[in-house]
Amino acid sequence: MGQETTEPQAHPNGDERLTFLDVRHVSDISNLDADVVVMGIPCATPYLHIPEYGRANLSGPRAIRRATSMFAQSHDRIDWDVADTMFSGSRDRVVDIGDLDVSFEKAAENRALIKSTTEAIVRQGAVPVVLGGEDSIPIPVVQGLAGLEDVTILQVDGHMDWRDEVNGERFGLSSGMRRASELPFVKSIVQVGMRGPSSGGPKEVADARAWGVKFFTGEEIHDHGVDPVIDSIREGANVHINFDLDSLDPSIMPAVWVPTPGGLSYWQASKLIRGVARKAKIVSFAMVEFVEDRDITGTAAITASRLATTAIGEILRSRKG
Template sequence: MFDPVDVPFMGAKKEHELPDADVVIFGAPHGTPYRDIDNTPYAAAPDSLRAALAEDSQWLDHWDFDLDGPLLNDGPCRVADAGNLRTSFQDGAGNRSLIETATSEILKAGAVPVMIGGDDSTPIPFIKALEPLGPLTIIQIDAHIDWRDERRGEPLGFSSTMRRASEMDHVKQIVQVGIRGLGSARRTEVEIARDWGATIIPARELHRNDIETVMQHLTPASSCMITIDCDGLDSSIMPAVMAPTPGGLTYYQTVDLIAAVSRTCNLVAFDMIEFVPTRDSTGTSALTAARILANVIGCLARR
C-alpha cells in the first residue's frame, strides 16, 4: 500500500520500526482527477515537505519557541511516517480506496492520522474513514468553500470536498476559515452551504477578530479534524499553490488556531493539501508548510 521514504518527516520513525505509534504521517500524492485537468503537480508535495525539515530533524531535543519546548515535549509521543500511498494520477476510485483503507487502519491501531496530499479531493476519503470518531467537526482553512455538487461531471473532485463531507452522517459541523477572493462557488453553492449550517468565516473577519472568531463556534472536548488547503495561507508566505490569493492567514494565525483547537477540542485527524512544489522557487513555501505540520505534531504530543 505504501512506498517507504528514505527520510521520514521531522525525525519520525519509519512505520515498520514503530508499529505502535501515537501519530502516523502518510503521503497521498493523487486524488480524484478531473477530465482535462492535470493533478500531478501536487504529487511531489509529501516528499518536498519532508525534505524541508530534514536538517531540523537532527535537533529534536532543541527548544522550539513556537511550542515552548522540544517538538515532542520530552514525552512519550511516538510518531511514525508510513511513506506515500501508491496512488495513480488517473485512478480516482483506486486512490480513494487507498486513502480510506490506510486511514482506517491507522485509526484501528489507535493512532492519529496525518495526511499530506495531493489535491483537495484527497480529504474526501480521508474524512469518510473518520466515521468511527464521529460526531465530527471539520475546520477547513481554505480560500474556497468547495461546495460544488460536480465539476466537469465529477462529483468527487477538489471543488466538491465540503459538499461531499456534508453528506456524511458523522460530520455534524463544518467551520470554513479564510474564505476570500474568487473561486468555483456560485450563489447556489454559497446558499446550499449556509442552509446546511456551515459556518463561513471570511479572511477579513479573521483578521479583524483573530482566532476567537473561529473558537467561539467550537464545542469544548468535541472531536475535530483540521484540513488545510495551502491556498488558505496568504500568498506572500505561500505562493506555491495553483490559486494564490492575497489576504489569507498568516503563519502565526494558522499555528495559533491549531494550538487552540488542540487545547480546547479533541484533534483526531489532520491533513494538508494543495501544495505545488514546482511553484516554490526559493523553498520557503515548503519550509512554511512543513513548520505548520511540525506544530501539529507538537500539539498532539502535548495533549
C-alpha cells in the same frame, strides 16, 4: 472458519531515509505502536480535464518532508513557536509510512486505499497526519473517520469547495465539503479563510449556510483574529483539520495553484491549530495543495512543514494530558 482479512499496506516513498523530521519509517500498519502516523498522498481524484493541476501537486509530500531535514536533529531543543520541544519529548510516538501507492489514472482505487488506510490508523487509536498532494485527498480521509461517530470539520482554505460536481466528477477538489456534509457522522463544519473568486456560486453558499456551516472569511480573520473561530468549536469535539495551503497569504505561501491576496499569516494559522488542539481533540489532519515548482526559494516548504510540526506536537501534548 472466519474469513481472513488483510490490512492495507503502506507503500514506501522510494527512499525510506526521507521521513518527516527523521521519525521512524514503518511499512506494515497492521500493528501500529504510535500516536501519530504521517502518510503522504500525492493524489486521489484529480480532475482529468485539468490534469496539469493534479500533476503539479504530486511531489508535495516529498517536498514537505525534505524541508524538515534541517530541523531533524533539533527535536530535543525548545521550539519557541510552542514553548516546548517539537514533539514534547514524544518523538518515538510518531511514525511515517511513506506515500500511499496511488495512481493518477485510478481515482476509485485511490479513494478506497486512502479510506481503508485511514480507518486502520484510527481503529488502532492513532491520528493520521496527511501530507499532500491535490485537494480531493481529504474526501476519503474524512470518510475513513466514520468509526468516531461525531466529527467536526475545520476547513482552513481560500475556497469553500461546495460544488456538487464539476464535469460530472463528484469527488474532485471543488466538492470536498459538499461530500463531507453528506456523511451522517459529520455534525459540524467550520470554514476559515475564504476570499477572492469563489469555487462556488450563490446556490453553493446558500446550501452551505442552510446545512449550518459557520464561515469566517479571510477579511474577518484579518479584522478579528482566530479567537472567534476557536470559540465556535465545541469543547472536546473530535476535529478533522483540513488545511489547504492556499488559505495562507501568498507572501508566505506562493507554492499553491491559486494564490490569492489576503490570506492567513503564519502566526494566525499557528494560533488556530494550537487553540483548537487545546480546546478539542484533533483526530486527523490533512495538509494539501503544495506545488513544489512554485516554491522557488524553498521557504514555502519550510512554512508548510513548520505548521504540520505544530499540529503533530499539539496532538502529542494533548495525549500526554
